[in-house]
Amino acid sequence: MVNILYRSESEILNGIDINTINFENLIKLASSHLMLPALYFNINKKNCSYLFPHDFIAYIRNIFAINKSRNEILLSEAKELSELLFENNIKHIFLKGTALLLSNVFEDIGERMIGDIDFIIQHKDEEKVEKVLKYNNNCTPQKLSLLRFFKPTHLQRKVPENKTIAIEAHLELLEPRHRWIFNSKVLRNNFNEELKTIKTPSTSFLFDHCIYALQVRDKGFFIPYHGHRSIYDIYKLDCKNSLTINNIKKDIFKKHFFATIAKFKIFDVQITSSFWGLYYDTFLRFLTISFKIITTIDSKVTIIIQLFFNNELRKRALNKIIYHYSNKTFLNYLYRWLII
Secondary structure: HHHHEEEEEEHOOOOOOOOOOOOHHHHHHHHHOOOOHHHHHHHHHOHHHOOOOOOHHHHHHHHHHHHHHHHOOOOOOOOHHHHHHHHHOOEEEEEEEHHHHHHOOOOOOOOOOOOOEEEEEHHHHHHHHHHHHHHOOHHHHHHOOOOOOOOEOOOOOOOOOOOOEEEEEEEEOOOOOHHHOOOOHHHHHEEEEEEEEOOOOHHHHHHHHHHHHHHHHHHOOOOOOOHHHHHHHHHHHOOHHOOOOOHOOHHHHHHHHHHHHHHHHHOOOOOOOOHHHHHHHHHHHHHHHHHHHHHHHHHHHHHHHHHHHHHHHHHHHHHHHHHHOOOHHHHHHHHHHHOO
């Protein structure tokens, strides 16, 4: 798969006996990384379909065609959405896969599989966006909580009426506990610019967002994981200025990303052994355990806080206590505490 995606035609079978390839497993692997359309595109582009079985090529060609058709709809609906927000004076910037397509990063829009239309708005426009989407698309608005210590990463995911692709309006780029790494402040200048119907971030931002989304949000930094869709995005972005050794050494997340995928020899980036390299496994296990503990504590504390302010949650808690544990001293005390 790596050879097909990142090597020239003459190198596709380097060190590989085509007769030993299990094409069913190759399809499963590429599918798990959401790379089947890109697989077909590169085989077709490099004129090497003759190397592979006809049924294999026919299958991935069909996947590519379906994906390309869907992306054509996605681009059309993204432009309609942008015009709607523009008419209502709501500044917005497209993110992730939608931004990559709109920025013409790919040679063919069928290469990239995309789940929904992601875009980011300013926090002050949150209620306005909810009203606009409800009025124009008959979407059920998300209830805005009075108890919100941190901005949510994004609003409720919606599929507008008479549309195909879900939309996701972001208020932030990462979850609250990770915003010290990467947050919406990096887009401040973009939001200060004149309102446009179609706006995408800079190439350097798209590069950073790919890295941090994979390393932090998808936990690639905490578990042995790499996603070829993100790797392929970065490969297609061709961020030569962002791939300098000095730039990578200053950022542990970028360094870890390139160290993890060094075995594929996709990028000309050499990560040398260091103290970090020697004690990598031990440190990684420590980070993983710490991350799980913090996440658990964070969720429990959030529930306890909401018991004071969320009537519906408190009512459910009270009903459960009354029904199951009304004869227990501690839970009787808890019941009296909650009803105050």
